[in-house]
Amino acid sequence: FAVAALPAEVSVVANKDETARARVVVTGPVGFRVTEATCDAPYVDCALRQRTTDDHGTACHLLLRIEPGAAVGESTATLNVKTNDADVRVIAVAIHVFVRPELEFVPRRLVVDTIPETGLAHALVRLTRAGKQPFRVLSAALEPLSLGTVANSGTSVGEQSFDVQFAAQRDGLGDGYLVVTTDVPGERTVRLPVTTYDARKASHH
Numbered sequence: 085f086a087v088a089a090l091p092a093e094v095s096v097v098a099n100k101d102e103t104a105r106a107r108v109v110v111t112g113p114v115g116f117r118v119t120e121a122t123c124d125a126p127y128v129d130c131a132l133r134q135r136t137t138d139d140h141g142t143a144c145h146l147l148l149r150i151e152p153g154a155a156v157g158e159s160t161a162t163l164n165v166k167t168n169d170a171d172v173r174v175i176a177v178a179i180h181v182f183v184r185p186e187l188e189f190v191p192r193r194l195v196v197d198t199i200p201e202t203g204l205a206h207a208l209v210r211l212t213r214a215g216k217q218p219f220r221v222l223s224a225a226l227e228p229l230s231l232g233t234v235a236n237s238g239t240s241v242g243e244q245s246f247d248v249q250f251a252a253q254r255d256g257l258g259d260g261y262l263v264v265t266t267d268v269p270g271e272r273t274v275r276l277p278v279t280t281y282d283a284r285k286a287s288h289h
Contacts, residue, residue, distance in 0.1 A: 085141030125161030216242030256282035
């Protein structure tokens with residue numbers, strides 16, 4: 085076997101506050117060993133589970149544990165595998181972790197045409213929590229504030245609704261976020277990308 089890590093990059097999807105696992109096999113010639121495996125992220129634990137040898141070479145089986153402390157969203161870490169091979173002392177394996185958030189906007193992005201006659205447009209946005217667990221909204225606003233206003237339009241178990249009223253922008257285009265703060269650990273602030281445009285102004289350009 086040539087000295088290599090399979091896969092060369094690891095992608096893991098984890099639920100928040102739950103442990104996820106992944107495996108990496110590091111191969112080399114007969115007599116090959118992994119002497120140490122460490123990760124630069126505190127939420128990734130690595131252990132050598134098994135070492136097998138046949139006529140073709142040696143395979144070292146590593147088990148990765150993604151601990152619940154990983155931040156919500158996407159993050160990347162590096163697994164550094166040290167070996168006894170004279171030519172390949174260290175193998176670096178990229179670990180891409182996506183921790184699913186509990187909170188999710190519906191829709192996931194808002195693109196709104198402001199009505200030229202009134203300069204206003206409304207949109208209904210829902211924020212839901214996985215498992216229909218109750219949660220509290222502490223504040224909700226558009227950033228920048230010039231985009232418009234936000235009102236809480238309803239609450240049900242595990243869900244909050246917002247009536248978003250957009251103001252027409254001077255040049256017809258507006259970009260920003262609906263920013264909501266909550267009491268959900270790890271997701272105190274959540275953002276929904278927002279784009280507004282005035283179709284009539286856009287057609288004049």
